[in-house]
Amino acid sequence: MTSALAASGLRSSPWLSFAGRRLGRFAVSLWVLVTMAFLMIQLIPGDPVRAALGLTAPVDLVNARREALGLDDPLWMQYLDYLGGLITGDFGTSMTSGLPVSDVIGDRLPAxxxxxxxxFAVVIAVAIPLGVLFAVLTRGGRRRGGELAFTSTTVLLAAIPEFLLAVALVAFFAVQLGWFPVAGSEGAGSLVLPIIALALGPASVLARIVRVEMLSVLGHDFIRTARAKRLPARLVYVRHALPNALTATLTLGGLMLTGMVAGTVLVENVFAWPGLGSTIAQSILQKDYPLVQAIVLVYGIGVLLVNLTVDVLLAVLDPRSTIRES
Incomplete structure (x- = not known):
């Protein structure tokens, strides 16, 4: 009786149903990610321990390392041990340094x-106001020159790869002008160029998306009705138009922002930033597969959390879509 009432209450509450669906999808996606990360070492051709230690490593050392990593156990036992380790925060041991992988990640993740x-904050703070501004300025075919300048500039900036943009920023602002440190983590000034390199491309793309969606919303009947009531322009744009434009914008923007996760790997290597991005590049070169495995898992969880956050924001902006979703 109690379980039936609980199930009835879950069905009667669209927000509880929404939370259950989203958390269920997150759990399934997380399980798939963990399983793929586990299979990463299994699918590597040859012996990953031999590849990490080198061809000249003594056989006894290789066998001891394989035994320590549990690679001689049956696959199902390795998988269960891997899941158990993740639950307790044990990501394994680095093949090169011998340190716990969780300690390495704990040191590098904050950076x-x-x-x-x-x-992320710069992308949102720049792209949304800029897209709204140019939508308002160019609505109805006005200011063709401004529209062309906005479109051309954002397309050009979005087309520049993060790696190339980072190198150009270093060459001009750090080497030639000397305004910022060339590399490393040396205070607040060393953050400026990496953040610009990460945010400029996504901000350009998102600003274009916001402008297009805002123009579409401004042509709807309810906006014309709001203007006919002589509501202040700020109220029309911010309260009535912007929430409707952000619904579609967040859907596309969330997919785009997940690409920034991969961008951190390239940018960190350009600026020698002591984070996970530079660590995974070094680990791949050193064939430190447990560390690569764990960092890939951390990045994947970051992508899942971004997608979950976007889903929640969409539900807050447009609750009706949550109620209608089956």
Whole structure:
């Protein structure tokens, strides 16, 4: 009786149903990600321990390392041990340094977040106001020159790869002008160029998306009705038009922002930033597969969290879509 009432209450509450669906999808996606990360070492041709230690490593050392990593156990036992380790925060041991992988990630993750989170904030803070502004200025075919300049500039900036943009920023602002450090983490000034390199391309793309969606919303009947009531322009644009434009914008923008996760790897290597991006590049070269495996898992979880956050924001902006979703 109690379980039936609970199930009835879940069905009667669209928000609880929404939360259950989203958390269920997140759990399934997380399980697939963990399984693929586990299979990464299994699918590597040859012996990953021999590849990491080198061809000249003694056989006893190779066998001891394989035994320590549990690679001689049956596959199902390795998988269960891997899941159990993840639950307890044990990501394994680095093949090159011998340190726990969780310690390496704990040391490097804050540096990556120090770049990624401000870059996300810059993208949102720049792209949304800029897209709204140019939508208002160019609506109805007005200011063709401004529209052409906006479109051309954002297309050009979005087409520049993060790696190339980072190199250009270093060459001009750090080497030639000397305004910022060339590389490394040396205070707040060393954050400026990496954040610009990460945020400029995504901000350009998102600004174009916001402008297109805002122009579409401004042509709807309810906007004409709001203007006919002589509501202040700020109220029309911010309260009535912007929430409707952001619904579609967040759907596309969320997919685009996940690409910034990969961008941190390239940018960190250009600026020698002591984060996960530079660590995974070094680990791949050193064939430190447990460390690569764990960092890939951390990046994948970051992507899943971004997608989950976008889903929640969409539900807040447009609750009706949540109620209608089956």
């Amino acid at each position: 990556t977040l120090e770049l990624a989170l401000p870059a």
